[in-house]
Amino acid sequence: xxxxxxxxxxxxxxxxxxxTCREMGIRAVVAHSTADRDTPAVRLxxxxxxxxxxQPKRSYLNPAxxxxxxxxxxxxxxxxxxxxxxxxxxxxxxxxxxGLTLIGPPPEVIARLGDKSSARAFAIEARLPxxxxxSGEVADPGEAKRIADEAGYPVVIKAAAxxxxxxxxxxxxxxxxxPAFTATRREAVxxxxxxxxxxxxxLDAARHIEVQVLADRHGDVIHLGARDCSIQRRRQKVIEExxxxxxxxKAIERLGELAVRAARTAGYVGAGTFxxxxxxxxxxxxxxxxxxLQVEHPITEMVTGIDLVREQLLIAAGRRLGHAQPDVVPxxxxxxxxxxxxxxxxxxxxxxxxxxxxxPPGGPFTRVDTHVxxxxxxxxxxxxxxxxxxxxxxxxxxxxxxxxxxxxxFRIAGPGLCTNLPFLRDxxxxxxxxxxxxxxxxxxxMMSAPLP
Amino acid sequence: xxxxxxxxxxxxxxxxxxxxxxxxxxxxxxxxIAGYAAExxxxxxxLRRIAITSGATAVEVEWATPEQAAPAPAAGxxxxxADPRAWQPGAPHPNGAAPAPPPAPPPAGPPAAQQAxxxxxxxxxxxxxxxxxxxxxISAPMVGTFYRAPEPGAPPYVEVGDMVxxxxxxxxxxxxxxxxxxxxxxxxxVGEILVGDGTPVEYGQPLxxxxxxxxx
Numbered sequence: 001x002x003x004x005x006x007x008x009x010x011x012x013x014x015x016x017x018x019x020t021c022r023e024m025g026i027r028a029v030v031a032h033s034t035a036d037r038d039t040p041a042v043r044l045x046x047x048x049x050x051x052x053x054x055q056p057k058r059s060y061l062n063p064a065x066x067x068x069x070x071x072x073x074x075x076x077x078x079x080x081x082x083x084x085x086x087x088x089x090x091x092x093x094x095x096x097x098x099g100l101t102l103i104g105p106p107p108e109v110i111a112r113l114g115d116k117s118s119a120r121a122f123a124i125e126a127r128l129p130x131x132x133x134x135s136g137e138v139a140d141p142g143e144a145k146r147i148a149d150e151a152g153y154p155v156v157i158k159a160a161a162x163x164x165x166x167x168x169x170x171x172x173x174x175x176x177x178x179p180a181f182t183a184t185r186r187e188a189v190x191x192x193x194x195x196x197x198x199x200x201x202x203l204d205a206a207r208h209i210e211v212q213v214l215a216d217r218h219g220d221v222i223h224l225g226a227r228d229c230s231i232q233r234r235r236q237k238v239i240e241e242x243x244x245x246x247x248x249x250k251a252i253e254r255l256g257e258l259a260v261r262a263a264r265t266a267g268y269v270g271a272g273t274f275x276x277x278x279x280x281x282x283x284x285x286x287x288x289x290x291x292x293l294q295v296e297h298p299i300t301e302m303v304t305g306i307d308l309v310r311e312q313l314l315i316a317a318g319r320r321l322g323h324a325q326p327d328v329v330p331x332x333x334x335x336x337x338x339x340x341x342x343x344x345x346x347x348x349x350x351x352x353x354x355x356x357x358x359x360p361p362g363g364p365f366t367r368v369d370t371h372v373x374x375x376x377x378x379x380x381x382x383x384x385x386x387x388x389x390x391x392x393x394x395x396x397x398x399x400x401x402x403x404x405x406x407x408x409x410f411r412i413a414g415p416g417l418c419t420n421l422p423f424l425r426d427x428x429x430x431x432x433x434x435x436x437x438x439x440x441x442x443x444x445x446m447m448s449a450p451l452p
Numbered sequence: 453x454x455x456x457x458x459x460x461x462x463x464x465x466x467x468x469x470x471x472x473x474x475x476x477x478x479x480x481x482x483x484x485i486a487g488y489a490a491e492x493x494x495x496x497x498x499l500r501r502i503a504i505t506s507g508a509t510a511v512e513v514e515w516a517t518p519e520q521a522a523p524a525p526a527a528g529x530x531x532x533x534a535d536p537r538a539w540q541p542g543a544p545h546p547n548g549a550a551p552a553p554p555p556a557p558p559p560a561g562p563p564a565a566q567q568a569x570x571x572x573x574x575x576x577x578x579x580x581x582x583x584x585x586x587x588x589x590i591s592a593p594m595v596g597t598f599y600r601a602p603e604p605g606a607p608p609y610v611e612v613g614d615m616v617x618x619x620x621x622x623x624x625x626x627x628x629x630x631x632x633x634x635x636x637x638x639x640x641x642v643g644e645i646l647v648g649d650g651t652p653v654e655y656g657q658p659l660x661x662x663x664x665x666x667x668x
Contacts, residue, residue, distance in 0.1 A: 059655070065595045094628075098628070
């Protein structure tokens with residue numbers, strides 16, 4: 001096992017990883033920017049090292065700073081958290097070249113699955129069901145148009161290097177395809193320095209389901225069940241639930257098998273997810289893989305009793321999986337809400353500012369992952385996530401009541417600060433959500449026709 | 453102590469007669485520091501906080517003035533962080549383990565004692581006061597290893613007392629085998645060299661104190 005791990009991330013996830021390190025007796029070094037020097041992760045760390053100014057490009061996204069920090073603090077491994085460099089194959093290679101273990105899959109697996117167009121090509125090769133569309137990237141506008149016509153509208157044009165809902169366009173009218181194609185390519189170059197795009201059929205109303213997998217270096221792969229991530233705003237998840245409500249156990253089992261097969265085919269190592277969309281007719285399509293720990297991992301931890309960060313570290317250290325598939329028996333229902341500093345009534349724009357009051361909820365089976373405390377300034381340099389509230393209960397009805405109770409207790413205030421807490425409670429109360437009939441379209445439906 | 457509140461480290465050439473015994477055990481070091489603090493504590497308020505870092509030997513001592521029993525101003529935290537002598541190489545973050553209230557900004561007068569340079573690299577003789585109004589601190593623009601000379605055995609780029617021109621190289625920071633030159637942005641005299649040759653540095657860590665006004 002490692003003696004020292006460098007945590008190359010910030011916010012709640014830095015704290016999350018740090019806590020498991022401490023429980024395992026591993027020394028944790030927190031790499032931080034100047035903006036994060038007064039945060040709990042830095043205070044709780046066994047050692048901290050300042051790696052750069054607030055701008056991510058010069059700190060959390062700077063491979064040289066992170067590798068130098070790891071080497072000079074004697075870290076043997078780097079935990080990248082999520083976002084930032086967590087799915088960057090070049091960074092994974094640099095770590096390897098410097099004798100550092102990056103906690104995650106090998107560089108070539110990240111390169112193949114992290115890039116959305118090559119992931120699509122991989123899925124076709126691995127015989128995973130994919131939405132109609134191009135078999136990989138498509139450069140010629142005429143060919144792209146033919147593919148779109150064949151798939152049937154609406155279609156979506158997405159950047160291969162994209163993520164977080166950026167550089168993607170939904171096209172409903174064939175006449176709008178060519179201008180949209182050109183615009184998406186231009187945007188992809190501007191945002192990611194990479195103009196490759198691909199085309200696939202777009203589902204207006206779909207369920208977004210992902211499967212959590214664990215794979216060791218010895219070829220063993222298991223899945224830890226599925227999560228429903230259909231509640232999204234601006235194509236980013238806000239509420240996640242496991243098991244996916246209203247989905248037959250058989251369907252979840254089938255998704256699990258598909259994900260395990262995909263992970264085996266890819267030579268996956270570590271914790272990761274394979275994401276699928278389900279259409280109204282029960283059709284299942286692979287959309288992408290995430291080569292990292294996910295924001296919503298706590299709900300899987302709550303129903304399985306498995307600490308995913310601990311598993312990541314054991315796998316990275318070369319251990320065999322401690323669980324066989326039959327040992328994984330999820331129990332009960334868990335729900336997570338992402339509490340963001342944002343204004344739901346102004347298209348969810350972030351509202352940075354000083355937090356003056358911060359009292360998270362407590363109570364039975366209620367977990368709050370947060371880095372926020374009174375007098376912390378939420379800056380525009382990073383994402384507006386304030387806290388993740390996760391609750392567990394034996395049944396879905398109880399879990400919904402528990403989450404509403406927990407969100408109702410949450411006190412967050414500060415000048416200019418706005419949170420999505422009331423909005424989250426509105427979603428919980430929405431009939432479509434209560435009856436598990438919601439799709440990825442729910443938030444848009446709510447915003448265009450708010451409840452009386 | 454003439455000023456109400458003192459804060460700083462100590463060096464070989466500080467006010468005190470000598471260093472603690474080499475290789476001193478923690479309790480010996482503590483006894484020595486307690487004695488040293490008592491010696492300095494003439495006329496000032498009660499001792500308020502001592503922070504010790506062994507590794508690179510940095511000591512911070514803080515006194516409260518009789519009229520200053522109340523907590524130090526909150527702004528002091530940031531001020532201390534910007535003060536080169538508050539930096540403790542290799543130590544936990546200054547805002548980390550220290551249970552005491554944040555230290556106040558350094559006084560205008562001479563500080564209680566000077567920071568010990570890592571590796572004993574500071575030359576003999578009185579160490580100029582970095583808190584003086586005209587001091588400019590050159591800080592590390594990146595994480596890496598600081599080198600004072602172009603290669604082992606070569607003369608350092610600068611020594612204390614040297615005049616530097618704008619754009620003149622004062623050291624190197626090596627990160628991932630890339631040698632990044634560190635340049636002075638303005639002219640001045642080298643007042644203090646805060647980091648020893650071959651020392652790992654963090655982003656923003658003060659390296660050298662420059663005195664732009666001292667051109668004589």
